[in-house]
Amino acid sequence: MAIKTDAVGKSWPAHEYEVGREKIREYAQVIGFDNPVHFDAEAARAAGFRNVVAPPMFVVVYTAGAMGPVLFDPDVALNFAAMVHGAQEFEWGESVVSGDLISTTTTCKEIYAKAGKGFYVFETESVNQNGDLVCRATWTNIVRGVEE
Amino acid sequence: MSATAKGEKIAGLKVTPDKYVPHRYAGASGDFNPIHIDADFAQMVGLPGAILHGLYVMGLVAKAANDEAGGDPRALKRLSVQFRGMSFPEQEIEVTGEVIEADGADVTFDLVATQGENQVIRNATADVTVA
Numbered sequence: 574m575a576i577k578t579d580a581v582g583k584s585w586p587a588h589e590y591e592v593g594r595e596k597i598r599e600y601a602q603v604i605g606f607d608n609p610v611h612f613d614a615e616a617a618r619a620a621g622f623r624n625v626v627a628p629p630m631f632v633v634v635y636t637a638g639a640m641g642p643v644l645f646d647p648d649v650a651l652n653f654a655a656m657v658h659g660a661q662e663f664e665w666g667e668s669v670v671s672g673d674l675i676s677t678t679t680t681c682k683e684i685y686a687k688a689g690k691g692f693y694v695f696e697t698e699s700v701n702q703n704g705d706l707v708c709r710a711t712w713t714n715i716v717r718g719v720e721e
Numbered sequence: 722m723s724a725t726a727k728g729e730k731i732a733g734l735k736v737t738p739d740k741y742v743p744h745r746y747a748g749a750s751g752d753f754n755p756i757h758i759d760a761d762f763a764q765m766v767g768l769p770g771a772i773l774h775g776l777y778v779m780g781l782v783a784k785a786a787n788d789e790a791g792g793d794p795r796a797l798k799r800l801s802v803q804f805r806g807m808s809f810p811e812q813e814i815e816v817t818g819e820v821i822e823a824d825g826a827d828v829t830f831d832l833v834a835t836q837g838e839n840q841v842i843r844n845a846t847a848d849v850t851v852a
Contacts, residue, residue, distance in 0.1 A: 599751045603742065604780040608792050628784045629797045634775050637751040650823065658775045662801035663770070703738070711801075 576686040576719050580648040584680045586641035594625045594671040624670040632708045636697050639677035652716050659715035674702040682689040691719030722819050723789050725828050731789040731818040738810045746777045775804040776829050782845050785816040786830050791852035799848040808841040809811045826851045
């Protein structure tokens with residue numbers, strides 16, 4: 574089946590995520606981030622953060638609701654069953670702390686077929702309640718069995 | 722002491738995720754794809770068993786880079802990875818790396834995450850500012 578590229582350039586409405594201290598703890602613990610600034614507000618403030626701070630990779634938590642629906646959008650027409658996560662890039666800005674309200678917008682940057690695989694590239698841009706960029710991310714998903 | 726000279730190796734890390742890590746990671750991240758938490762489902766779609774989340778392994782790569790830079794979460798500026806293979810709970814994962822660019826406190830690491838002979842993540846580059 575020829576690859577469908579209708580979604581290239583499409584943006585989706587912003588997804589909002591309110592950051593909570595216990596969610597930061599849960600995420601930090603499973604990976605093993607053990608710096609007290611992820612658990613203890615006093616330690617975080619002493620280190621110059623506004624509150625308990627999320628590890629940079631917490632981006633996967635506040636962007637999940639922005640990326641999830643996009644993968645199932647009929648314009649994207651991505652065969653989820655044959656999809657693998659190919660590559661990922663995160664570029665961080667302002668730190669994310671407990672109490673922040675993070676707004677993430679997703680844009681489809683590229684869809685193309687190469688060597689029997691479909692490449693689906695999305696960008697997310699996440700800003701906090703003050704409008705500061707906290708993370709820009711590029712998500713590359715690869716789908717097997719796609720023709721040009 | 723952080724690695725800051727070109728070619729210098731980073732300390733890296735080794736971790737053996739227990740059997741329930743994919744469940745805990747699913748809860749923490751919100752990614753409940755059954756290939757990670759249901760061995761029967763994983764086998765039905767042709768996998769040997771439940772596999773670790775790629776972004777979990779990327780989290781380990783981020784930790785190795787961040788720890789090398791001194792552990793302050795502000796130190797990690799950028800991380801880019803390619804996912805190249807599956808990995809499984811109850812088997813050791815090792816993250817290794819070295820400095821490929823250095824400009825004062827601004828350092829770039831190249832990192833690899835391996836499980837046994839299998840490269841799970843490769844061509845990972847991390848930009849950090851060393852404290």
